[in-house]
Amino acid sequence: MTKAQAMSTYLTEENSEDTVIGRIGEDCDSRFRQIMESAVRHLHAFVKDVEPTEAEWAKAIAFLTATGQKCDQNRQEWVLASDVLGVSMLVDAINHRQPTGATENTVLGPFHVEGAPHEEMGANICRDAKGESCVVTGRVVDIDGKPITGAKIDVWSDNADGFYDVQQPGIQPAMNMRGIFTTGADGLYRFRTIRPTSYPLPDDGPVGEILRQLGRHPHRPAHIHFIVSADGYETLTTHIFDAEDSYLDSDAVFGVKPSLIANFVADPTGSARWHVDFDFVMKPAT
Amino acid sequence: MTKAQAMSTYLTEENSEDTVIGRIGEDCDSRFRQIMESAVRHLHAFVKDVEPTEAEWAKAIAFLTATGQKCDQNRQEWVLASDVLGVSMLVDAINHRQPTGATENTVLGPFHVEGAPHEEMGANICRDAKGESCVVTGRVVDIDGKPITGAKIDVWSDNADGFYDVQQPGIQPAMNMRGIFTTGADGLYRFRTIRPTSYPLPDDGPVGEILRQLGRHPHRPAHIHFIVSADGYETLTTHIFDAEDSYLDSDAVFGVKPSLIANFVADPTGSARWHVDFDFVMKPAT
Secondary structure (H helix, E strand, C coil), X not given: CCXXXXXXXXXXXXXXXXXXXXXXXXXXXXXXXXXXXXXXXXXXXXXXXXXXXXXXXXXXXHHHHHHHHCCECCECHHHHHHHHCCHHHHHHHHHCCCCCCCCCCCCCCCCCCCCCCECCCCCECCCCCCCCEXXXXXXXXXXXXXXXXXXXXXXXXXXXXXXXXXXXXXXXXXXCCEEEEEXXXXXXXXXXXECCCCEECCCCCHHHHHHHHHCCCCEECCEEEEEEECCCECCEEXXXXXXXXXXXXXXXXXCCCHHHEEXXXXXXXXXXXXXXXXCEEECECC | CCHHHHHHHCCCCCCHHHHHHHCCCCCCCHHHHHXXXXXXXXXXXXXXXXXXXXXXXXHHHHHHHHXXXXXXXXXXXXXXXXXXXXXXXXXXXXXXXXXXXXXXXXXXXXXXXXXXXXXXXXXXXXXXXXXCEEEEEEEEEXXXXXXXXXXXXXXXXXXXXXXXXXXXXXCECCCCCEEEEECXXXXXXXXXXXXXXXXECCCCCHHHHHHHHHCCCCEECCEEEEEXXXXXXXXXXXXXXXXXXXXXXXXXXXXXXXXXXXXXEECCCCCCCEEEECCEEECECC
């Protein structure tokens, strides 16, 4: 081997990205190659930018390790990391470049569960009798404003104490604050719940430690989750946010979009304390 | 809140990095801020470059999770990830910009253990009677070529089957292929071992799967590990590589440097089958 060959074969500070990328095999899947080439270029650029000491790199390895080890059936610390670094919302934005007029997406979050009960319009999904009662109403329509029949509205939220039922098994009733509603020919929906409450993300793990070191709080502004689906339309995963919440401009997961903020007003019918009205505008399936 | 305020407060595809960085608190440690700002910029640039689908991002989360969960007392899958992506060697290069003439560093690897036995010069560290015998000799000197007295040479390698003792507890003798030697006034060292053998990294985990998808093999070329330390000098962590190994130009962890390649020759004294001579040149401590 000549010295020139050696210089291009062996990794140096100068050639590091190209050396790693140069090892990728001929028959590597082209999309996987594209992703890994970009990952290697950005990872090496990051390391060259910050020039970590060996002790700092060891800390990074310890963080990466601990974040995976914190994950279990009820906890996904890497999703939390992706959320609090704004990556989940960026991936969401890239995948849901909506046409004008369609309701915007936001994060799914880790607390959705399959199999919530199907309910009649008007039913109450608050099954623990806590919190301030609220009627939620609106329409599911297409981008021309025409009602969508048979749209499924899967709703969930935390309870008045700021916890989802799956965070408190045995404490909250099963399927507390969850239900699925199906629209009729008018596209209207209506259900009872509580005015939602803000809550902190689980911050007792490595991601919580990063938030503390960054001088950031772990709170999400009060919101109700929705997955709205209908034949022929792109499924919509979104929230309604409470316009009066103090964490609206500092959501720990960057999930707030101005178009998703709604006013909770005193219920004019007196059947509940609060009322909020919000229409879901669906985009045709591609 | 005005619309202009909203546009800068809420995360969009366009402002995502700035929005996340803008949340860092005033009293965040300045070095931590620098590292996290760079991490966020490169992470978001990577996502914008490859535009992952939601399914691809979920796969990335699954990889990150599994890599942490593969780690235990005997396995550090994140170090392996850092190694095979060339990051460990890049961090090493950044932290050891040697003056001309000093022996170059390379990766520590995951198999060093503290507490290897102190041995007399000439002792045999091969404790399982396998492999092709080899005498290793050389000098520990400063950059002016003067011998260093009292330098500690901590040596370790895999055995003839390609495994380190810690990978085969109960199969290999304790401290097989390990020993610590201390130089006298002449700076000379001398010990017996075997001519080292190449071996695959543990590739039954998420990192092995990445290597397979990249069309890369998991092998390291044959080498002997050294940590050389002496008062007043920067500790040197390095390898001697066997010049005849077929994996020299494709080390799975990019650890090879041309200056660390040595010729193993028939032992002229006949006391062993092979002989290799290598001098360690130490840099003054900073």
